[in-house]
Amino acid sequence: MNYYVGVDVGTGSTRAALFDGDGKLIKISNSPIEIFNSVPDFYEQSSEDIWDSVKKVVKNVVNGTPKESIKGIGFDATCSLVLLDGAGRPVTASLNEIPSSGDDRRNVILWLDHRAEAEANFINMMGNEVLNYVGGKISLEMEIPKILWLKKNLPDTWNRVKLMFDLPDFLTWKSTGSESRSLCSLVCKWTYGANPDGKNGWNEEFFNEIGLSVLKENNWQRIGNEVKAPGEAVGKGLSRTAAFELGLAEGTPVGTSIIDAHAGGLGMIGCSAPDISNNFTSRLGLICGTSTCHMAVSDKPTFVEGIWGPYYSAMVPSLWLNEGGQSATGKLIDHVIEIHPAASSIRKKIYGKMHIQQYLSNLLQTMAEQRNFPDVSYLTKDLHVWPDFHGNRSPLADPSLQGMISGLSLSSDEENLAMMYLATIQALTYGTKHILESLSNSGYSIETILICGGLSQNPLFVQIHADVLNLPVLIPSERESVLLGSAILGSCAAGAYPSVNKAITAMAGSGSLVKPRPVSYQYHVKKYKVFKKLLNDQREYKKMMNEAI
Structure with missing residues (x-):
């Protein structure tokens, strides 16, 4: 048997799961991670604490399985900002004048951190065409406003930071030593590819305009100059150190990472049920956890006010992604x-x-x-x-x-x-x-709701969605869609399937349908x-x- 490991770093915990080649869950493990919240709207974590948690859960799920049978591993995580110096050591994201903060251990600005409101407002006031790709307004949850905040408020940190990772990319760097970045993370949270000519790459005019032209130094090394598609193999696989720490074989293929909500969308969008269209573009995926993300894909770019995107190939290859969301569910x-x-x-x-x-x-x-x-x-x-x-x-x-x-x-x-x-x-x-109305008014034709995450296990929550939206809700039989999505990335890196789309179809499985009641x-x-x-x-x-x- 061939097996694949999926790792999910959520807001409050890290989880890992072992899947077989058909997407069947074999074993799962979880471990809490610490959140620092010294003042309102400031939420920080430790990348070292997160990696320690990753090591623990991966070792738990692979224990007892021959290393040679585990063919690949994939990672997903929240879109949180990780700060490292030139030697890969943590650099603080905390304000020094706040008691008990300012220590380098607190080097991750969590996705739900709202410290960069003024910076987001400034960027939006500038009105650059980049904003067309984030629904007209950049969110203070995204990475560029947070980076601008760092430059303005933490000069010592700003001078010391040499590597800035989205958390999913930090995990592949920690696993392989490769500084490559995921197209998913950069396009969705860093404005990569938001160019009028439609080409991938950083928009230099935008960074000049908002006062972050310094990021162009050394060919954009601080924020990424090697970009890979989700599921593409990273480097030479697990490094010797990471393999030892995770209990896996050196060189085990590592898939380019993906944001946690996008992993959920990837893991369930291919789910099937009788009398339900298998067309990906007719489905709206709800990935429900601390927050909820609403994922819809289309054959052509669709610009929706207040909805992030369109992002090309950010979740499903060759399809455009629009991403709505609720910050607290x-x-x-x-x-x-x-x-x-x-x-x-x-x-x-x-x-x-x-x-x-x-x-x-x-x-x-x-x-x-x-x-x-x-x-x-x-x-x-x-x-x-x-x-x-x-x-x-x-x-x-x-x-x-x-x-x-x-x-x-x-x-x-x-x-x-x-x-x-x-x-x-x-x-x-x-x-x-409200989100679905905006998508529909912009050209989407949604026929089915897919749902995964903790709230998908609440029958009342699911039934009310069916009733309010007057649409059937499809719940995947494999409830751990997020972990499955990251495992799919590992299977693609291992070459088990010729494409991500083939892996989605092969591993997504079937689901149960909850119909609306009139x-x-x-x-x-x-x-x-x-x-x-x-x-x-x-x-x-x-x-x-x-x-x-």
């Missing part, structure tokens, strides 16, 4: 639950028996039956949520937006928490509908109107208060 649901007074008593009651979200879903079903409602969704007729507690990524591209709740009472019991939980899920789904569709149509009204109200409130200051 799983994190928002957890937040709403954790701050509620009833959460602790529920956890004590169900300890070890079930997940608290399952308990709340069961409670909602009981509440709906007691009220003779045809569907649990009707319970929130007077409770409405705007879910942008961490700003809006798509389709409004406005990080200044905040969360809103209408319909609060003095109640703090279990039923009240269940209602808040339901209203939050509905609001997140309306956010997906019983609550019109209810959601009305509630969606309230959802949009909340946005208008928030903007009006801000305008009124700005005029008062």
